[in-house]
Amino acid sequence: MRPAALISHPYGKPALAALLLLPFVYLVFCVTMDRLGPNPAEALIRSSGDWTLRMLCLTLAVTPARVLSGWHALARYRRMVGLFTAFYALIHALSYLMFDMEFVWAAVGADLVKRPFIAVGMLAFTLLAVLAGTSTTSAVRLLGAMRWQRLHRAVYGIAGLALLHFFWMRSGKQDFAEVAVYALVLGTLLGWRAVRFKRK
Numbered sequence: 001m002r003p004a005a006l007i008s009h010p011y012g013k014p015a016l017a018a019l020l021l022l023p024f025v026y027l028v029f030c031v032t033m034d035r036l037g038p039n040p041a042e043a044l045i046r047s048s049g050d051w052t053l054r055m056l057c058l059t060l061a062v063t064p065a066r067v068l069s070g071w072h073a074l075a076r077y078r079r080m081v082g083l084f085t086a087f088y089a090l091i092h093a094l095s096y097l098m099f100d101m102e103f104v105w106a107a108v109g110a111d112l113v114k115r116p117f118i119a120v121g122m123l124a125f126t127l128l129a130v131l132a133g134t135s136t137t138s139a140v141r142l143l144g145a146m147r148w149q150r151l152h153r154a155v156y157g158i159a160g161l162a163l164l165h166f167f168w169m170r171s172g173k174q175d176f177a178e179v180a181v182y183a184l185v186l187g188t189l190l191g192w193r194a195v196r197f198k199r200k
């Protein structure tokens with residue numbers, strides 16, 4: 001089957017959903033089988049954070065892939081990939097609140113003062129939640145297409161905040177190799193949009 005036909009296939013969406021759910025299934029497997037290593041809370045928070053960032057990159061890659069390939073049916077996957085980004089961010093935030101902080105809000109407050117990069121993550125998550133909540137067709141109708149589009153440009157701010165969150169966290173260890181890879185990927189995806197916007 002040709003890629004264009006595969007993308008337009010009625011089973012395309014459930015197939016992609018199953019694929020994007022695999023990291024979550026693997027994380028649940030690791031938690032239940034005690035396979036997260038000596039520090040399970042840290043491993044869970046870190047790998048769910050990594051998956052949130054990967055999903056964000058994937059969300060931002062849908063439009064360039066659609067325009068550059070001419071496979072316009074790719075547009076129908078954008079919302080779902082965006083919702084998966086919010087889902088992994090929720091798992092990441094809940095892992096931190098549950099396993100690191102045990103839902104003790106005073107401890108969360110103290111940690112925010114000690115590690116402000118977490119506040120940056122929280123801001124990114126709040127914005128993601130707003131975009132997920134307004135991703136429906138009825139929200140587009142309610143807000144009007146122009147206003148909806150303007151609101152959903154917040155995804156670029158989310159990308160910047162996510163990078164800052166990651167950079168700040170890793171700066172304590174002076175370990176920037178992975179941050180540089182994500183900065184390159186996100187910079188390319190956002191740069192492509194900026195060039196396209198200028199040309200228009």
Ligand code: HEM
Nearest residue numbers: 042045046049050052053089093096121122124125162166
């Ligand atoms: C769009 C939202 C977010 C993204 C993309 C994101 C991404 C990441 C990434 C990539 C890491 C580093 C993982 C690694 O070292 O391999 C990380 C670490 C971390 N994130 Fe987030 N994050 C987000 C939101 C949040 C939120 C809302 C919280 C808390 C409520 C949070 C708390 C943390 C903590 C505590 C760590 C560090 C864990 C440690 O010190 O081991 N993040 N995040």
